[in-house]
Amino acid sequence: MSFVKKIIKPVEVLVVASKTGRVTIKYPFEEPWISPEFRGKIEIDPAKCIGCGACVNACPPNALEMIESEDKKTLRYFVGRCIFCWRCIDVCPVGAIKGTRNFELATNDPLDLYDYIVHTRVKCRECNRVTGETTRMLKYVLEKAPVTENYNNKCPDCRKKTFINALSMRRTGPVGEKT
């Protein structure tokens, strides 16, 4: 009897197969089977982004890069390198990056894979050189921690000079005068 059972056991796979039916999905003619938590491409909201570069620091494969030119700072997102880890979303201070579930990104035109967000850079009022900041970064900082006019439009060197001047005026008079 057990010998017959041994012969019959492999045939049980037919029972298994008939119970489960066909599991193949006719993708791309049907929807792909992804869960609600799936991590796909990111989308950066140009209205919210302040150009701080926190996402660039955090991105492991350097898919997000900051390209600096004379008067503009451009945030470039290259989908080809993105590993969809969503670290940029974790570290963005203003929540400008949104994650989507889109992973069907193949295209004929490689330029489709690049997203650019351009920011204008702030020029120092005193020495007229560009600082590292963008106009939006400046606005963000001012909203969180109000700083007087004397300091907020200047590059770090000019800021230092202004500060030393103000300090010396308050204590001992103009700089260079010995008392």
Added chain:
Amino acid sequence: MGGEKLILDKYIELSRDIGGRASIEGDTVHIIVPREKLVEAASKLFNEYQCDFRVCVGTDERPLNGYFSITHIFTDNRNGLYVLLKTYIEPQDPKVPSIINAVPGADWCEMEARDLLGIEFTGRTPYRLVLPPEWPEGLHPLRKDVPYNYRPQIRGVSEKIPTTTETGVIPIGPYHPALHEPEYFELYVEGEKVVDVKYRGFHVHRGIEKLGETRMTYQQVNFLAERICGICGFEHSSCYALAVEKAAKLDVPERAQFIRSIVLEVERIHSHLLWLGVAFHVLGYDTGFMHVWRIRERVMYLAELLTGSRKTYGINLIGGVRKDINEEKKQKTLEVLRELEKEYKGLIEVALSVPQVRKRASGTGVLPREDALKLSVEGPTARASGIDKDARRDLPYAAYKYASFRVPVYTEGDNLARLLVRVDEVIESMAIIEQLLDKIPKGPILLEKYEIPEGRVGVQVVEAPRGGDVHFVITGHGKPYRWRVRAPTYSNIPALRVMLRDQPLADAPLTIASIDPCFSCTDRVLIVRENGGREWLRLTGGLKI
């Protein structure tokens, strides 16, 4: 408490006898010995103290203190201790005695240190292991003065496969329809019997250790580590995070450790189901292959629900995890596991009753226990040969001390035993997940503020689906100073030579597949580029193991 003190005292005594110094940090014993006493110390640790050899790490410490160093990592499985045996090497004439006469499992890692760092080992015959044969002499990529993006000029050399008149040669690889990753086995056959095997690997070496030490930050290395392997990636990233946390003595929240353990077990289930499918396919039982992978799809969906991605989960960070498990996900997990267990048991019963599967797997590819001990094999390969070794129980990490589980051990050492070990481990993993989900504490999942001091050493062993995976980290400024990864397949491949000898040729694919080789984990070297084009590595005449 008293017993622990005694063990640690014994290690301090050992170091004093040898003439070195010892220091204890947490569960790690650091022993520094002079160069001449290295073999004696290693032999004592391996034989008298019954320590398990894991890997040796060569480090270029010249920017720090002007020396090279070599660290042999042992683990004392019965007492849950890591024992690091370190010696310093003169930079002008880097020579150190080889320990392979005492510890045969150290063969490959010494040759890797020789290739990548230029440390010469006396008392053994050297050979080139990791770098391609055309690589220029004197250029050692892991030294700190070689930049990570330096590309040497190399001309590829192609050689013919040797043909002898006594035996036939069957080359398997590097491109072979039976293999999933490039590796090269040269089987010398007489009729249908394999008489000798030569192996050459390291075709997918990608320079991961150098990358981790130069252009990545601490948090970014997690994602790099996950991509060392496509099947067991999460345990690499967990092992790295645990090693750095151990080095920096960070207090990771308990909930994060529970989540790490749960996802590790989910990964183990998916990996073993994958292997079962591949084993059935190699045996010609394609129906089993398809059905096992069908039920594996549910595990992949579960992983995606818990972590956000089917395979490269990306939830590990130093200091915890990024994604939480809420009540709804917990219920879904338990539901999926229950359904999975029923289907899985039914399917395995049917599949193992197919006469061809049973007959072909039993009695083939035998690895005797003494050879397994000598070569320090890992994981199911060791457990199928009667060695009771499991890092989850011996060196508890993450949340494993809160779960009780059985470690399946079989003694026959053949392919069927390795298959049954993995079959049992899937059931045990499901039980562990249910226990951990039950006991998971509330709280935060990520450390907000932490500091990683420089110059600390952290070692961690994590039980991957294929065996014990070792990560060794020396912390540096903002990124690791030295990061060494040793995947379990690294220790298992030299055992193949014993398993394949004097066996029929028809068993070779199943035997090679039964150690569950993950060659992406094993190799971590550079791809050679010549003038911007891609050039594949050509074969050499095979390498002596």
Added chain:
Amino acid sequence: MEFILLTSTSITVLLVNTILPVIMDGVERKIKARIQSRIGPPIVQTLYDLLKLLEKEVKPLHTMPFILFTIIAYLSTIIASLYFINLYTITGDAYYSITAIALFAISLTSNTLTPLLLPSPFTYTGGMREVILSIVNEPAFIVSFVLVLTSLRLLNLQSPNIWILIALSISLTTLVLSSYAITGRIPFDIAEAEPEIASGVLLEFSGKLLALFLLSNLIKRFVVKYIISSLILVYIIGAGLTCLAASILLAIALWIIYAIVAAILGRSRVDLAPITLAKVYILLLALSITVLLVGIHGW
């Protein structure tokens, strides 16, 4: 007139019979896919594959004239044996079936010979495995065929004898078993599907040569089932055009059963399979010969 009718019918049916195995292979793949819970390729996929292969170039081989000769010999003898079975089902003349068997044996020899003429180690290993299997299967097939034919003839001549019926059933079982082993399905596709020999006997063929070889393999599978079905149905129904149609249908039914069996088993090994088969064949054939002799001479 009758000769022309006979020949023209046979040739038409012959053309159908060369396309039918290709379609049936597609059906087999669909069945296998359904047992594995997936959709599988369309039924005409094998036809598409063969047509695509016919467009590709042939990689030159060292021993080209011999290879070409053996492949053409294989294809022509297998088609000729098909032709003779058609004639057997229409006329019922046993000599046609014996000629068919003889041509079939020649085709199997060419099939086994082809890979041994190639220098690659994979092909040679696969070829030797095929040889070992053929040594076991071919004699069993031919001997059981003779026994079945003899038993059926005896049942026609005498009144139904219980011993002859038993001998018939045993030798029919052996015939079915050995025909299954000859078709080269799982568990006996050792010569071409084992992973370490990387396609074994099929490795060195390419393009049109591979298409011819595969087509011959498919027709061989059909012939083997057709022989069985024609033997049985000529006895039950009697020869004629209905018998021809019914034999083809029964061969198709046998194909589907074989496909299901192949999908639920694993692949055997080159040393296990021949030994087990040899033991089974010797046992069954000895038994059926004994019972037949008992039936002939009375108890």
